Amino acid sequence: MSHPQANALALFAGGDLPWWARWRVRWHLGACETCRREVEGYRRAAHWFRRAAAELPANFDWERAAAEMRANIQLGLEAGECVSAPERAASPIRWRVVAALASIAVVVVGGWWLHMPHPRAPRLEAPLVESTSDGIQIREPEGSLALLNPRAAPVMVYPSAEGAMTARFVDEETGLVTVNHVYVE
Amino acid sequence: MSETLPPVVSEAAERRSRFIAENLRRIFVQIYRIVGNVDDAQDLTQEAFIKALQREDQLKDPDKAAHWLSRIATNTAIDFLRRAGRAEFLEVEALAEPLTAPAEESPEELLLRAERRLFLEEGLRRLTARERLAFVLRDLEGLPAGEVARRLNCSKATVRSHIANARIKFRQWLEGRNR
Numbered sequence: 001m002s003h004p005q006a007n008a009l010a011l012f013a014g015g016d017l018p019w020w021a022r023w024r025v026r027w028h029l030g031a032c033e034t035c036r037r038e039v040e041g042y043r044r045a046a047h048w049f050r051r052a053a054a055e056l057p058a059n060f061d062w063e064r065a066a067a068e069m070r071a072n073i074q075l076g077l078e079a080g081e082c083v084s085a086p087e088r089a090a091s092p093i094r095w096r097v098v099a100a101l102a103s104i105a106v107v108v109v110g111g112w113w114l115h116m117p118h119p120r121a122p123r124l125e126a127p128l129v130e131s132t133s134d135g136i137q138i139r140e141p142e143g144s145l146a147l148l149n150p151r152a153a154p155v156m157v158y159p160s161a162e163g164a165m166t167a168r169f170v171d172e173e174t175g176l177v178t179v180n181h182v183y184v185e
Numbered sequence: 186m187s188e189t190l191p192p193v194v195s196e197a198a199e200r201r202s203r204f205i206a207e208n209l210r211r212i213f214v215q216i217y218r219i220v221g222n223v224d225d226a227q228d229l230t231q232e233a234f235i236k237a238l239q240r241e242d243q244l245k246d247p248d249k250a251a252h253w254l255s256r257i258a259t260n261t262a263i264d265f266l267r268r269a270g271r272a273e274f275l276e277v278e279a280l281a282e283p284l285t286a287p288a289e290e291s292p293e294e295l296l297l298r299a300e301r302r303l304f305l306e307e308g309l310r311r312l313t314a315r316e317r318l319a320f321v322l323r324d325l326e327g328l329p330a331g332e333v334a335r336r337l338n339c340s341k342a343t344v345r346s347h348i349a350n351a352r353i354k355f356r357q358w359l360e361g362r363n364r
Contacts, residue, residue, distance in 0.1 A: 006353055010348075014348065041360070049305070052301045058302040070209070073205060076232075077239065080235065
């Protein structure tokens with residue numbers, strides 16, 4: 001029969017093995033008197049340790065040491081009170097208030113910034129009819145088309161609310177009236 | 186006519202004194218088992234109490250305060266060992282004053298107790314500093330291995346190894362005495 005290692009038994013005695021290793025050792029102990037005695041030995045040693053450790057050191061005058069320590073603790077506390085700033089006690093609360101206000105400010109400023117209208121670069125998405133010095137132009141993202149006016153004749157240009165543009169001029173030689181009405185559907 | 190007035194002791198000062206009286210011995214022994222030296226244990230006990238009493242708001246619940254103080258004491262002792270880079274512990278200084286003990290103890294009981302104390306100290310000296318620390322925190326303070334690992338800043342597996350080694354060495358020492 002193979003026995004668990006001494007480390008495993010020492011840890012098992014104090015309940016420090018992981019569950020699967022604990023289960024294996026427990027299984028083994030069910031059939032092994034030698035290992036059961038080992039585990040019992042570790043438990044006895046731990047019990048002895050706890051009892052003995054509660055004792056004060058050997059040859060030690062506790063009453064005198066305790067009186068010294070009490071006096072030094074008192075002295076230390078008084079020295080601490082002298083050097084500590086009086087307002088220090090309130091600082092944790094003040095910090096909490098400052099942190100809360102800062103959080104609220106971040107939320108308010110963030111919300112305002114998100115809802116603020118931001119100037120954007122004009123982006124042409126639909127055809128646009130416009131009047132230029134040369135005539136009436138239709139501009140699209142892919143390109144533009146211009147309907148030129150005669151340079152000599154005076155031209156009357158009328159824009160309409162629907163986005164259409166009308167140019168009217170009279171040919172001086174023939175007297176013919178031309179009306180260019182340009183709109184986008 | 187002169188009248189002696191009783192000293193005015195504030196409620197806080199009274200609470201402090203009671204807190205020190207109730208916990209001083211326990212904390213001293215706890216630190217002493219970790220550092221293994223009387224002088225250092227005295228200094229560190231004072232340090233732990235001063236740290237604790239400077240936060241008086243923590244002392245309102247006595248059970249919680251005692252637990253909290255134990256934690257401060259352990260951490261203070263561990264910090265001290267880290268600072269000092271202690272690999273081994275110093276001898277316990279024998280003081281000139283005689284051993285004080287309750288009056289009802291017989292000379293035989295006194296002798297037995299003294300022998301047990303010396304034997305314990307000798308047994309603990311056989312452990313490395315980290316084995317001793319892990320052993321005291323786990324088997325004396327009753328902290329779970331995970332918490333011991335956290336305080337020693339190492340893995341749980343390493344702590345288990347220290348605990349197992351310490352238990353084996355200590356038991357061997359103890360059983361050697363009884364043979």
